[in-house]
Amino acid sequence: MKVSTLYAPTLREIPSEAEIISHQLMLKAGMIRKAAPGVYNYLPLAWRTLKKIIQICREEMDAKGGQELMMPIIQPAELWKETGRWTVYGDEMFRLKDRHSRDFCLGPTHEEIITSLVRADVQSYRQLPLMLYQIQDKFRDEIRPRFGLMRGREFIMKDLYSFDKDEEGLEINYWKMYDAYCKIFERCGLSYRPVEADSGAIGGSGSIEFMVIAKSGEAGIAYCTACDYAANVEQAELKAIEVPAADVKELALVNTPNCRTMAEVAEFLGFEPEHAIKTLAYITDKGPILALVRGDHEVNEIKLKNTLDCLFLAMADDIVVREQMGSEAGYIGPIGIKEAIIVADHTVMNMVNTECGGNKQDFHFINVNPVRDFKPTIVADIRQIKEGDPCPHCGNPVATARGIEVGQIFKLQTKYSKALNAVFVDETGIEKPIVMGCYGVGVSRTMAASIEQNNDKDGIIWPAAIAPYHVVIVPVNSKDNRQIELAESLYNQLTAAGVEAAFDDRDERPGVKFKDADLIGYPLRITIGAKTLEDNLLECKIRRTGEVRYLKLEGCISVIKDMLLEL
Amino acid sequence: MKVSTLYAPTLREIPSEAEIISHQLMLKAGMIRKAAPGVYNYLPLAWRTLKKIIQICREEMDAKGGQELMMPIIQPAELWKETGRWTVYGDEMFRLKDRHSRDFCLGPTHEEIITSLVRADVQSYRQLPLMLYQIQDKFRDEIRPRFGLMRGREFIMKDLYSFDKDEEGLEINYWKMYDAYCKIFERCGLSYRPVEADSGAIGGSGSIEFMVIAKSGEAGIAYCTACDYAANVEQAELKAIEVPAADVKELALVNTPNCRTMAEVAEFLGFEPEHAIKTLAYITDKGPILALVRGDHEVNEIKLKNTLDCLFLAMADDIVVREQMGSEAGYIGPIGIKEAIIVADHTVMNMVNTECGGNKQDFHFINVNPVRDFKPTIVADIRQIKEGDPCPHCGNPVATARGIEVGQIFKLQTKYSKALNAVFVDETGIEKPIVMGCYGVGVSRTMAASIEQNNDKDGIIWPAAIAPYHVVIVPVNSKDNRQIELAESLYNQLTAAGVEAAFDDRDERPGVKFKDADLIGYPLRITIGAKTLEDNLLECKIRRTGEVRYLKLEGCISVIKDMLLEL
Structure with missing residues (x-):
């Protein structure tokens, strides 16, 4: 290509809305131009790089026996109603009506379409396993599209779906894809890390995210400094912290005037925050909730939501605390609470002679011994991991980093095949739901993540494999x-x-x-x-x-x- | 690929809605599956063929200096309002609103987007010429999607746009694309014909369609049996037919009781239909119209619309004929009509002592001599070509055939650059609108057309270049x-x-x-x-x-x- 004819109109002034470096550099280098918020034109340089990432994805999918096909962008509402996601997706889904007033959406993902395809054409175990994929535009109506290609409304994804007759088949294909994803990001020249992840709105039983390590990353990662454990901080497991045995003292309610925060109570009563219980009140679709963690810990709301299996979770306001729970904001605690599901972090249950809110203005309990003094509804791992916490695999301290999620693999199990009645007849003549997995790479996001990881004050530093x-x-x-x-x-x-x-x-x-x-x-x-x-x-x-x-x-x-x- | 694992679920029963052979065979061979009316999944076999057609398009575009980019599918309404096409496109355009109630459409074509891109980044003649293209999904909400991939609502197109500083530049790029298109369809192994075409709703000054010859083709083609002239019948030019000189007789109004059709009048008065004038009444956005052709000829409504430069044209009903035109259905004619633009086919003006409607019940004029007896508003070529008509280039008789349009090239001139203010400064410092062309290949349609042309009772016969x-x-x-x-x-x-x-x-x-x-x-x-x-x-x-x-x-x-x- 002769640069005199190359359509790469460089810019001197970067629009102020470009907050992160990949967005700024892609605009500046004439790689992308905005058509609407979160909607971009990929100019020739960007498109060359994208085609290379696409080709790498394609080759690695084919190498594992994936078969490429292409599903439509406009998808009929009926299928999404069958799985219930027509409602669940909410405003994030672009919806439209055709001239006959039939409802459609612009595919944010393709589980519904692919499952309906396979349910019509696959009847026997002999047709399984099957791995089908596409590289296609996806659409999500983000409430606040930003960060250029990082959080766009129209973006490119590679998505593969695996169909198996049983759990073992899924396990094989899941790890095949794990391997393929490692190869993809290695071939793209990226420094990345697979981390344990929450399977979130997609559903299913297991999930790994592939993170490109970058300071600007929106996701937190905890990784072990000794073994190869790594997880999204949303997900990272924590074991209960053991506490040395001690004589159990008698519970007492003490006056703590104007001490509302953990720091104020701790100072007034003369203890360290890690000696006390921190209590947070939430409202959820399962009713009001108290979440208990150690005073120096933070609640991980994703874990809390998963533990409760609830769809909706938000901090409770003072009125809820007072009228429903019969307590007082700033003085809330599990002992004698009127109405709430109590979810205690497992570390809390090991604490001895600890402190917590007294459920009335200006009072706290001291010498609280959880097992003796209150009865949690659920005991679970609900706290957020932090730098120095012990690795759940080997116990050594974890470190944290920021990452950009560029890929994710999910064991869907039978969530979609059951909802859409995609069944097959097994070797013994019994009808069973197909066992599914799904596996996505954010293609346009990978390009942006590569720039976040590879740049300096003068511009982009492309790995040769994906350089335009x-x-x-x-x-x-x-x-x-x-x-x-x-x-x-x-x-x-x-x-x-x-x-x-x-x-x-x-x-x-x-x-x-x-x-x-x-x-x-x-x-x-x-x-x-x-x-x-x-x-x-x-x-x-x-x-x-x-x-x-x-x-x-x-x-x-x-x-x-x-x-x-x-x- | 081992066939045991290939995802190509063949069918025994073909859904009755599959009317044409390509649709039937693609369903039967497990190449496509319907997701919604006019919306298809391309299964692995079809997708392999499509990728080959895409690659052929890409190579031929690159060979002519085209640069590939990718524009978005969701396009903001504002741009379409600037060119006026937000209204013109009507129900054929898929429209949607985002969560902030902003209007968008799903791109049926990309003139607006590409022109807005270039207007922001091109300022000087030094940046021209420029040829930019993409291979992308397009959307049209057909009132009656049918014929499988032939008339779908979501389909794949290659579209290139050329930007030049002047007419000569456009001419060069237009013929470069002509050449590239010939190569594309040759390489795909298709028997095709470039034909002169109407530039229709896209606008502009010149256009050629690339037709795959097939009995099932929806388009009519007229081609010369002696020279290489070929045209869409909608467009095929016709010269005025000369008539031997004769003595001009005196105009007379004669009684023709119950003779409403050309055949009835001809029989009653004892002449051949080709001796008389056929008059058709239309209503249009420019007012009521009379169109005159020779009795054995047909009006070509596309030519008529282009001649009048009107947006809307439909047959007038009896009430319009009576009340606005002051005539009578079945007896309408140009002499003494009350209100109508008269458009006469140029052959009509050569006729001597001919007949036409008398504008009252049961009466016709005889011995009509057009130049003497009425004054047409416009004289033009408005008739439909038919088998045996003289070739406009060499005069030899034309033959007709059916074809499937798989590509079209257009000289847009400055239609979009003027509407969107895409200007450049020329060598002398003068600001001018960019001169544009646009060039499309229907990629998914080409696959279907190939099957229409290459099949037998047993199935598909792929040309090797695009076989899966x-x-x-x-x-x-x-x-x-x-x-x-x-x-x-x-x-x-x-x-x-x-x-x-x-x-x-x-x-x-x-x-x-x-x-x-x-x-x-x-x-x-x-x-x-x-x-x-x-x-x-x-x-x-x-x-x-x-x-x-x-x-x-x-x-x-x-x-x-x-x-x-x-x-």
Whole structure:
């Protein structure tokens, strides 16, 4: 590609709405343009990179026996009503009516469609297992689309669905996909980590997220500093903390005037927050809830929701606390509460002679011994992991990091096959629901995540595998025919050798060309100047390291190809 | 691909709604499944073929300097309001609102989006010419989706847009695309014809359609039997027919009781229909219209609409004829009509001593001499071409055929750049609207058209270039290990040699396997039987011709590759 004709209109001013670096750099480098909030045009450079990510996904899916197909974007409401998700999806689903007033949505995901396809055409165990996938646009009407391609409303996903006759089959395909996903993100040149995840709205029994590690990541990850355990902080398990045995003292209600916060009570009564119980009041679709954690811990609301199996969870306001629970905000506690499901973190149940709210203004209990003094409805792991907490696998301290979720795999089990009656007849003639898994890669998100992870003050640093072009050739003086001729010849040779080269043939100052080369992030820049030309050398600069190598003209093509393999 | 695992669920019963052969065969061969009316799932076989057509389009667009990008499916209403097409598109456009009640449509085409992209980023003639394209899903809410992929509501198109600084630039790119389109349809192995076309709702000054010739085609084509002229019958030009000179007689109004049709009047007055004028009354957004053609000719309403430059045209009813035009249905004519724009076909103006309606019940004029007796508002070519009419280029008779439109190229000129203010500054500093063209290939339609053109009673006959697989290998006896081993080895060798092979490893009777092979339409079927195995031969059957060749095992891979090049 000659840069003079390349449609990559670079920008000097970045719109202020671009808050994160990938969004800023993609706008600046002429890779994307906004068509509407959360809806983007992918310009040629971005589209080249996306096609490469798509091709990597395709090859890895095919390698595992996946068969590619293509499902529609507009999906009839009837199917979504069968699984109940027509309602559950709420405002996040784009909905429309056709000219005959029939309801449709724009597919935010394709479980309903694929399951309805398979239920019509698969009847026997002989037709299983089956792995079907597509690489397709998806739609979610985010309430606040932002961060460029990171949280868009129209985006590209690879989604594969596995169909098995039993649990063992699912287990095999699930780990095949795990392996394929590792290969995909490795081949894309990304530093990533698979982490245990919550299976959330999709449903099912097990899930792993693939996180690209980046400071700007929206997700928290906890990982062990000793073993290979890693999990989304939403999900990371915690064992109950043991507490040394001690003599049990008598429960007492003490006056704590104007002490509403944990810090105030702790100071007034002279204990450390980790010695007390922290009580939070929520309202849910299962009724009012008290959640108890140790004073220095935080409640993990995802775990709490999963523990309760509730759809809705929000902090209770003062009126609920007073009128329904018969308590007082700031003084709430589990002892003598009027009405609430009590969910205690398992560490709480090990505490001895601890403190908690007295359920009346200006009073707290001391010498609380949970097992003796109140009866929790549920005891479970409901707290948020934090730096230094023990790894649930080996006990060593965990560290935390930020990550961008680029892929997720789910064991759906029979959630959709039961809802949509996708059944097969097994070897013994018995009809059973098909056992399913689903596996997604955020293709456009992977491009953005790659930029979040690979950039510097000058622009993007592409891993060679997904760079729009591998090499840019820059003649320093566009008036010097010998430079231009060599550049052109090199361009033709590289192209013939399968290297994707851009030739900056613009009549611009070298500074402009170098700046654009850094911004667009070509892995290699080959500069042709008067001096190197004289010496029959090429100046070859590695974008990532800034290292400059001088290559002999003779045999340079194979040297360049070798260099690219390392990038 | 092993056929035992291939997701191509064949059907025995074809749903009655499948009216045409491509629809029937794609359902039967397990290539497509309906998700909603006009909305289809492309199963693996279909998707493989579509990917090949897409790749052919991509290569030919790239070869002409096209740059691929990807525009969004959901498009903001504002842009469509700027060009006025938010209204013009009517019910055919899928519309939706996002959660903030902002109006969007699902792109039926992308002129608005691409022009708005280019207007923001292109300012100078130095950035032109530019050819940008995408291969993308498009949406049209057809009132009656039918014919499978032929008239769907969600379908795949390749669309390229050219941007030039002047007419000459457009001319160059238009013919580049003409050339690319010929290459695309040739490479797809289709028998096609480029025909002059109407530029219709898209607008602009010139247009050529690419038609795949097929009896089931929805479009009529007129082509010269001597020169290379061809046109859509909607568009085909006709010159005025000359009439021998004759003495002009005196106009007279004669009684023609109960003669309402051309045939009745002709018989009653004793002349041939081609001697008389046929008058049709229409209502349009420009007011009431009389259209005049020779008695044996038909009005071409597309030409009439274009001549009048009107948006709406429909036959006038009796009340309009009576009350607005002051005439009588069945007796309408141009002489003394009360109110109507008179559009006369140019042949009419050459007629001498002809007949027409008398504008009152039971009366016709005779000895009408158009130039003398009435004053048409417009004289133009408004009639429909028919078999035997003279070619407008060489005068030889034209023949007619049916075709399926698979591509169309348009000179848009400045229609969209003016509406959207997409301007550039030329070499002399003057601001001008960009000169545009647009060029579309119906990708999913091309697949269907290929089947319409290439099939027999047993199934599909794929041209090798777009066949989902090139070869199917069928061992006759799936219990015979030697047959299976040879089949497997051949399958591996062919795959390694880049031939896309399917290996029918199913435990089925040979008849079932042969039937499926014919239905799916693999260009070559290699049968491995006991006898040929003994003789070290392969039976190789060409799907299209039925011809069977026996190949020596040794060196068979290269023979098979050569055979495929001819298919």
